Amino acid sequence: VTQPPGRYPVRTRILHWLTAVLIFSALFIGFVMVRSIGSYSSLVLVHMTLGLIILSVVVVRIANRFTHRVPKLPDTVGWVEHKLVVGSELTLYALILAQPLVGWAMVSASGSHAVIFGSLQLPRIAPFNADLYFVLRQTHLLVAFALVAVIAAHVSAVLWHTLTLRDGMLSRMGFAVGARSSGASVREVQETGGVSSADTHARGN
Amino acid sequence: MGRFSLPGGNPMLADTPDAARGLGLAFAFPDGTQWRTAMLNTAVFPDNSPQGFYDRLLASKPDKMTGKPDPAAMSAFEKAHPESAAAMALNKQHPPTLGFADSTYSGFITFYFVNGAGVRTPVRWAFVPMQEALAPHAGTTNSLFDALVRQLRKGPLQWRLVLTVGQPGDPVADATLPWPSDRRTVDAGVLTLTGIETERAGNARDINFDPQVLPDGIQPSDDPLLSARSAVYAASYRARTGEPKSASAVQVDEVAP
Numbered sequence: 173v174t175q176p177p178g179r180y181p182v183r184t185r186i187l188h189w190l191t192a193v194l195i196f197s198a199l200f201i202g203f204v205m206v207r208s209i210g211s212y213s214s215l216v217l218v219h220m221t222l223g224l225i226i227l228s229v230v231v232v233r234i235a236n237r238f239t240h241r242v243p244k245l246p247d248t249v250g251w252v253e254h255k256l257v258v259g260s261e262l263t264l265y266a267l268i269l270a271q272p273l274v275g276w277a278m279v280s281a282s283g284s285h286a287v288i289f290g291s292l293q294l295p296r297i298a299p300f301n302a303d304l305y306f307v308l309r310q311t312h313l314l315v316a317f318a319l320v321a322v323i324a325a326h327v328s329a330v331l332w333h334t335l336t337l338r339d340g341m342l343s344r345m346g347f348a349v350g351a352r353s354s355g356a357s358v359r360e361v362q363e364t365g366g367v368s369s370a371d372t373h374a375r376g377n
Numbered sequence: 378m379g380r381f382s383l384p385g386g387n388p389m390l391a392d393t394p395d396a397a398r399g400l401g402l403a404f405a406f407p408d409g410t411q412w413r414t415a416m417l418n419t420a421v422f423p424d425n426s427p428q429g430f431y432d433r434l435l436a437s438k439p440d441k442m443t444g445k446p447d448p449a450a451m452s453a454f455e456k457a458h459p460e461s462a463a464a465m466a467l468n469k470q471h472p473p474t475l476g477f478a479d480s481t482y483s484g485f486i487t488f489y490f491v492n493g494a495g496v497r498t499p500v501r502w503a504f505v506p507m508q509e510a511l512a513p514h515a516g517t518t519n520s521l522f523d524a525l526v527r528q529l530r531k532g533p534l535q536w537r538l539v540l541t542v543g544q545p546g547d548p549v550a551d552a553t554l555p556w557p558s559d560r561r562t563v564d565a566g567v568l569t570l571t572g573i574e575t576e577r578a579g580n581a582r583d584i585n586f587d588p589q590v591l592p593d594g595i596q597p598s599d600d601p602l603l604s605a606r607s608a609v610y611a612a613s614y615r616a617r618t619g620e621p622k623s624a625s626a627v628q629v630d631e632v633a634p
Contacts, residue, residue, distance in 0.1 A: 209427050210601060212608035213589055282614065283403075283583070284411060284590050291593070293410060302583035306618035 178243035179344055187233045188345055194229065195268065195323070198222040199316060220275070221288045227272035234265060246339035260329075263322055271315045273297075278308035378403050379570065380581035381477050381525060388626035392513070392521040394473055400482040400504065401586035402568070410593060415586040415606075416482035416504065420471045421464045422552035427605035429458045464553035476510030477525040478534050485552040486588065486603060487543060489596040497596065499543030501556065504536035504568055519627050526632040529573045536568040550600045576625040585614040 179185070198219060205215035245254065279286040280296035281304040287293055298304060333341035382399035383392060401415040424430040436454035437446045455462035474480050482504045489497040511528045513520035528534065540563040541556060548554040576582035589597055589607050597603050 206612075209605045209608050211604065212611075213597070213604035216607070282585055284413075284585075284587070285409070295409075300579065300583070302578065302618040305583075306615065309615050309618070 179346070180243055181240050184233075184236060184240065185345055185347065187229060187236060191226065191229055191233065191268065194222055194226045195319065198226060199319060202316060217287060217290055220279070220286050221290075223272040223275050224286070224288045224294070226268065227276075230265070230268045230272075234269070237265075243344050246333065246337075246341055248333060248337045248339040248341075257329075260322060260326060264326065267315055267319050267322060271312070271319065274308055274312045274315060278305060278312055281305040281308055378581050378584065380584070380586070381522070383521070389518075391518045394513075394521070398473070398477055398480050398482075398521070400477075400480075401581065401584070402504075403581075403584050403586065403590075404592075406592055411590050412592045412595065413584070413586050413590040414484055414502070414588060416484050418473060418480035418482055419468045420483070421467055421555050422485040422602070423461050423464045423468070424458070424602070425460050425464075425551045425553045426601050429461055430602075430605070432458060433461060460551070460553045467555065474506075474510060476513055476521055476528075478508055478528050479506045479510035481505050482536070484588075486600045487547075487549040487598045488591070489598060490540075491594050491596055499547060499549045499598065501541045501543070502565075503539050503541070505539050507535040507537060507567070519632075522627040523632045526573055526627075526629050527634065529570065530634075534570045538565045538568060539563070540565050549598050552600060552602055573629055575627065575629045582625075583618070585610050587611070 180188070201215050201219045201222065205212055205219060208215060245257065249257065276286050276294065277298040280298040281301050283300040285293040285296060298308070330341050330345075333339050334343075380399075380401040382401065383396045384399070385396070398418040399415060400418075402413070404412040406412070424433055432454055436450040438450075439445055440447050455465075484502045487499050487501055490500045491497050508528075511524045513524040517523060542561045542563065543549065543556060544560065547556050547560070574580055587607050587610050588603055591597065
């Protein structure tokens with residue numbers, strides 16, 4: 173029997189959407205600033221500040237992740253997809269944790285200090301070494317591309333489940349408004365008891 | 378740590394006395410903060426905006442046929458950028474000195490010095506030489522660098538750090554405009570260079586002389602060249618840290634006495 177998917181605790185949902193907004197901003201500013209001349213200096217300062225905030229939030233998230241069980245995935249998720257869900261979650265955590273550290277280390281390897289909130293200097297976390305700088309600089313770009321790819325897959329998968337399979341996937345991380353509308357389709361699935369996703373889809377239309 | 382430089386993309390070219398001489402300096406303070414500055418031996422900077430700089434580079438691009446810049450392009454540039462025409466004329470009135478050692482290196486760009494009460498004072502800085510320069514050997518490729526190396530082998534070289542304090546109304550975001558010569562100056566210290574090395578890993582070669590690496594108490598102004606320099610220096614630093622390294626054009630050990 174299909175269970176309506178539960179929700180993550182409120183603190184987890186808040187942390188999730190906070191991370192989403194921060195990462196979107198940091199990636200966007202990062203890609204813009206390396207092409208900009210006049211706004212470069214101010215954007216770099218915002219980018220470094222966002223990076224350190226993301227690092228702090230992701231550390232809290234990792235700790236928080238161990239404080240509760242994860243709400244059950246909808247029955248539309250098979251065992252292969254279940255493995256993919258776990259793998260992509262781990263990958264996202266790893267990338268989000270690595271990216272600010274790589275950026276911070278990269279600035280350190282150039283011999284200067286990362287600066288946050290406009291003037292607060294962070295300690296250097298890597299030795300002054302131009303070769304190391306280049307490796308870290310390229311890594312920072314590769315991780316940024318990887319983040320864009322994994323986030324795109326993450327968002328696509330959730331949208332596929334929520335809009336096409338109508339299994340209420342998004343409501344696990346959602347707040348009241350999103351939960352009510354997707355909750356309706358979940359109840360629909362429940363009434364018929366274990367319908368296939370194709371049936372749900374057809375019924376939804 | 379510091380770095381003397383001449384402009385252009387080809388380090389193997391012969392030194393010319395008229396080329397702008399650069400001095401980049403990186404100071405490390407005991408509290409871990411740093412101050413980096415890159416200066417030139419001219420009176421003012423030829424451009425007051427990134428666009429002006431870009432247009433001037435295009436206008437001074439050597440023609441494929443003649444190997445020299447197209448005079449028509451340069452005069453069109455000077456019409457479009459009267460501030461650059463005036464700055465270049467002013468720089469012509471200050472002919473270069475004999476060598477690196479007797480050059481005055483100026484920052485041009487205005488910064489704010491901030492005191493404990495948060496009062497911001499516009500300041501420009503320059504390093505003023507305290508010695509004559511040894512004459513370069515005519516006809517040698519690295520005449521200016523070689524003369525500097527010979528002089529530093531004999532003993533330290535010194536410059537006074539002179540801060541010029543701006544007054545209300547002085548331009549704070551235009552590096553083509555000099556400040557009036559009667560502005561108050563402050564002797565803030567003496568720079569002593571004690572040795573010289575060939576570029577190698579870990580010395581000035583690997584420093585990005587980003588003008589926005591500043592200690593507490595010095596803040597950037599709104600001069601549009603500042604952000605542009607940071608942006609371009611960062612791109613250049615990334616490119617040169619990733620490229621294969623070739624032997625430096627100036628080999629300190631090979632300079633004849």
